Amino acid sequence: MNFRFILSSTAMAVALVVFHGVLAAQGPTRGQPPGAPDTAQKAALIDLTGYWVSVVDQDWRFRMMTPPKGDYAQVPLNAAARKIADAFNPALYGGANYQTSQIIDCRAYGAAALMHMPTRLHITWVSPDVLKIETDWGGQTRLLHFNPGRPYGNMEQALRTGEVGTSHGPASLQGYSVAAWEQPYRLNASAFQRGTVPGRGGLGQSQIDVAQPGGNLAVVTVDLTPGWLRRNGVPYSSRTRLIEHYQTFEDPTGKQWFDVTAEVIDPEYLTTPFVTSADFQKEPDGSKWAPHACKQVEK
Amino acid sequence: MKQIQRHLLWSAAACISLAGFLTSQPAAAQSLIDGYWNPLLHQDAYPYAGGPDPGDFSGLPITEAARKVAQQYDPDEQTMPELQCRPFPATYGPRALSTMRVWETLDPETQEQTRIETWISFAAQHRVVWMPASNHPQPPASEPNTWQGYSTGKWVGNVLWVHTDHLKAAFLQRTDGLPLDDRTTMDERIFRYGDILVDIMMISDPQYLSRPFVYSKLYYHIPQGNMDPYPCSAHNQVPTPQGHVPMHLPFYTVTYNEAFMKKGIPLEAARGGEQTMLPEYQDYLKTLPPNPSFAQIDAEQQKQVAEQTAILQGKDR
Numbered sequence: 001m002n003f004r005f006i007l008s009s010t011a012m013a014v015a016l017v018v019f020h021g022v023l024a025a026q027g028p029t030r031g032q033p034p035g036a037p038d039t040a041q042k043a044a045l046i047d048l049t050g051y052w053v054s055v056v057d058q059d060w061r062f063r064m065m066t067p068p069k070g071d072y073a074q075v076p077l078n079a080a081a082r083k084i085a086d087a088f089n090p091a092l093y094g095g096a097n098y099q100t101s102q103i104i105d106c107r108a109y110g111a112a113a114l115m116h117m118p119t120r121l122h123i124t125w126v127s128p129d130v131l132k133i134e135t136d137w138g139g140q141t142r143l144l145h146f147n148p149g150r151p152y153g154n155m156e157q158a159l160r161t162g163e164v165g166t167s168h169g170p171a172s173l174q175g176y177s178v179a180a181w182e183q184p185y186r187l188n189a190s191a192f193q194r195g196t197v198p199g200r201g202g203l204g205q206s207q208i209d210v211a212q213p214g215g216n217l218a219v220v221t222v223d224l225t226p227g228w229l230r231r232n233g234v235p236y237s238s239r240t241r242l243i244e245h246y247q248t249f250e251d252p253t254g255k256q257w258f259d260v261t262a263e264v265i266d267p268e269y270l271t272t273p274f275v276t277s278a279d280f281q282k283e284p285d286g287s288k289w290a291p292h293a294c295k296q297v298e299k
Numbered sequence: 300m301k302q303i304q305r306h307l308l309w310s311a312a313a314c315i316s317l318a319g320f321l322t323s324q325p326a327a328a329q330s331l332i333d334g335y336w337n338p339l340l341h342q343d344a345y346p347y348a349g350g351p352d353p354g355d356f357s358g359l360p361i362t363e364a365a366r367k368v369a370q371q372y373d374p375d376e377q378t379m380p381e382l383q384c385r386p387f388p389a390t391y392g393p394r395a396l397s398t399m400r401v402w403e404t405l406d407p408e409t410q411e412q413t414r415i416e417t418w419i420s421f422a423a424q425h426r427v428v429w430m431p432a433s434n435h436p437q438p439p440a441s442e443p444n445t446w447q448g449y450s451t452g453k454w455v456g457n458v459l460w461v462h463t464d465h466l467k468a469a470f471l472q473r474t475d476g477l478p479l480d481d482r483t484t485m486d487e488r489i490f491r492y493g494d495i496l497v498d499i500m501m502i503s504d505p506q507y508l509s510r511p512f513v514y515s516k517l518y519y520h521i522p523q524g525n526m527d528p529y530p531c532s533a534h535n536q537v538p539t540p541q542g543h544v545p546m547h548l549p550f551y552t553v554t555y556n557e558a559f560m561k562k563g564i565p566l567e568a569a570r571g572g573e574q575t576m577l578p579e580y581q582d583y584l585k586t587l588p589p590n591p592s593f594a595q596i597d598a599e600q601q602k603q604v605a606e607q608t609a610i611l612q613g614k615d616r
Contacts, residue, residue, distance in 0.1 A: 056576050057512060064575070064584065118577070216490075259499055278515075279515055
């Protein structure tokens with residue numbers, strides 16, 4: 001065995017180990033791996049584009065119809081919010097038939113509740129870094145803004161560092177949404193080390209820094225005008241922050257779906273985060289798209 | 300010098316092996332969902348706490364056959380000593396409101412994940428998901444079905460895919476009598492976002508569901524959890540004659556209670572069916588007549604009860 005060969009082999013192996021450590025020490029939001037797609041559209045981890053219909057088999061009576069005035073079961077409201085909800089005026093929404101009139105206040109279609117409302121969605125890319133969600137019921141449009149050049153991210157960490165969650169301008173019913181594709185956690189890496197960043201396990205772990213398939217969309221929305229969590233006037237305030245995660249899946253019959261989990265954080269009216277989910281099934285085209293306007297009520 | 304060379308040789312071999320390990324790619328075992336989880340009560344809490352109101356099937360993709368079975372159901376069935384400690388099936392337990400513990404078992408030799416197990420405190424529901432490394436054989440068709448069924452799982456990225464079959468005939472929801480056939484299967488996609496666990500349950504039943512029932516259940520992580528024992532024992536809570544089985548005779552409408560009537564759900568919508576799950580059903584809701592008052596409904600139901608009692612006692616027709 002040549003001494004110089006042994007020395008160079010050792011050096012190479014050590015260099016490889018050190019290289020791993022250097023990569024592991026990098027912050028999870030620092031840049032993308034070489035050759036990674038530079039737009040959100042190209043980098044998409046799941047395909048959300050197309051027509052989708054919400055399938056309502058949970059909270060049916062809160063979503064498909066207006067619940068009775070004063071019925072805010074399951075929502076962690078404080079006293080101030082209950083007072084507002086109790087002021088709901090059924091006369092503005094059909095009087096005696098307000099529960100099934102389908103005269104629905106536009107505030108019930110604000111971003112914090114929109115995905116929980118029964119509706120069809122049309123999702124398209126309006127630019128390589130902006131995903132648009134339109135609804136037929138309520139006639140709303142949301143724009144999800146990805147960070148140009150950095151389509152991947154970790155929302156939990158971005159919220160902690162303040163990279164997202166800050167104001168982007170005037171408030172609106174749909175607010176301002178920042179989006180990122182979240183790659184899966186890497187095997188044996190810390191929770192903040194996702195697909196784009198190598199992780200590092202402890203001694204004795206052979207499978208470290210292993211990339212995983214899949215991923216999801218994460219969205220944080222702020223700059224909201226006050227809206228309703230339910231059709232019967234259960235309020236959320238302009239201080240609300242909405243955190244959403246989208247995940248696609250296939251059912252046993254081969255139909256495509258996505259699930260969206262929504263966490264509404266409102267320091268003004270909620271005593272804890274309000275967390276719900278909704279499931280949408282893909283449709284082949286827009287033939288069932290049926291616009292229904294919501295009702296603008298003077299505040 | 301030879302001794303130094305030997306040391307260097309061993310060092311090089313060790314480093315190269317280590318580097319090889321570091322760059323290896325196969326992924327097998329994961330422990331993403333271990334721990335204690337509490338169900339989030341922000342959606343669908345009412346139907347899964349005490350159970351839905353009898354006769355409220357709104358938003359459920361049930362068949363006419365399921366509706367007929369449910370119409371014969373009497374909630375007093377829950378008081379029968381024989382049924383008081385009846386376990387929950389795997390298709391229902393995760394939807395109910397009870398703490399869940401999840402843990403993994405690794406092969407001691409290979410450290411590969413062989414099982415993921417769950418324990419739900421209410422009704423002591425213990426479920427085993429066999430992972431590929433277990434090489435657990437599929438039970439033969441002749442083996443009796445069980446409440447928890449036979450589950451196999453695999454990780455696809457950060458998502459746990461589970462398929463369950465060999466389930467006993469059970470119920471879709473408690474206290475409303477909706478049945479599930481013993482040919483029912485369930486596919487799940489389980490994943491987490493931080494402290495939130497999502498279990499997408501896709502329940503298929505060729506007899507009683509017209510399409511898969513796709514239900515996303517949310518849990519929240521408990522940093523410090525524990526489990527209470529569930530020592531269930533049957534008691535004669537409501538004195539009833541020996542051998543009496545509470546039920547309604549066929550062709551009688553279900554019993555609507557006052558709590559249900561207060562919610563304002565149109566009676567036709569309460570019959571359920573997959574059409575009630577889609578947004579366009581909102582347009583149809585507008586066309587439905589107002590419900591009769593509870594007093595009217597109750598009077599009709601009392602009349603039906605009297606008729607059924609007479610039939611059962613053989614004094615009529």
